[in-house]
Amino acid sequence: MTFGLFKEIAYSKVLTFLVLYLVVIVYETLLADIFRLGPARLDLGLLLLIYVTLNQGTKPGIIFGFGLGLLLDLMTPLWLGLDSLIKSTLSYLMGLFKESLFVESIFSKLLLVFLAVLVNDFLRFCCTYSFDFTKIGPILWPTTLLSAVYTSGVAGLAMFLTKTKKPKLQTT
């Protein structure tokens, strides 16, 4: 009985992850350029990673991040494994953030998204450019910073639109 329930939960998680991966593939192949605003790009994969980590927990987040990273690494096969390393680490850090800080407010979540985009790109550029900050600097500004602002903005909009009102307590 318990094993069946465990299997059911596991399957539902796997299914959710697969659907989210499919969303990321479709976005990266068909929609990323449409949603691009000048140098700023919407990091949908990272948004989904944050969503999974905050809603389903750190462990599923780490696994999802690992898979997501591998999926994105396919576009740059030379660095296959790098994004999975970064995304799983990010998910772990977000888990810590979630446990130690108050992340219920929209602003702290937006800050989390903003920082996640910055850290993700920073770590990636540090590895790909061998910590050569003369090269990393011009990419971080304006591309990464604007992308972080843009992604946070979209995240804020999504949170605002999906916010459910708490039911008022009935008093007699």
Add this chain to the structure above:
Amino acid sequence: MLRVLGPFSRNKSNWYLLACWALSIAILALPRPYKASAANLIWQILYAPFYQAGEKIRGLYQVQRENQELRKDLAALTVENNILEEERQENQRLRQLLEFKNILDFEVIPAEVIARDPNFRVNSVLISAGARLGVQRDLPVIDIRGLAGKVTEAFPDYSSVQMLFDPGFKVSGLVQRSRVAGIVAWKGGQLLELEYVPSAADVQVGDEIVTSGLSRIYPTGLKIGRVTRVSQDPRSLFKIVEISPYADLYNVEELFIIKTFIQ
């Protein structure tokens, strides 16, 4: 071992993270060819179908936009054509009044370039239209941009065309703006020259050169090229007028033979 690790081992997330790190680093450490072939294989399965679909959608969108542009151009050209038709008829009436010869109509015979001299030593090409389609010797040949040459020999199913870049090619040309006449000939390379232009003649860079209609081969007003340089040799009575032809003579694939009917 677990006691040594202490509080770290109690949090399962840490173990998940370590496992992911280990896997990621193992993948990163794989030799490049393995990574490339594995990534390529998975990419083909996961991404390629979406990329192909995206390309098709983008292609359709592009075609739709081009179609819209072409329709707009077509509408503008239709209006222009109507005006020109009016003017042609008026011109015909006036010519009849003056008892001039009338160019009543013309027919364009499309043809593909089927052979060319790869070294461009003698600049002539063979085209896929011949005498069976009505092609005759000395008919003018154009591409979509302007004059390209003339038919030098018409065989039953193909014809030989002498191109503008042939040393023996000459055509009577006219500066469209100032009506200054000269002889257009190949200068070398990808340039033509308007020869025998008096040094006092009004020719400027950017002027359009068209056929003058002074020969019996070419109708009046066929575009030849644009003036790219005008200079003066102090020892000569004539100007040096260089022309860049409109027709893409080295890469042309389709040509049109103009068959005119003169009354």
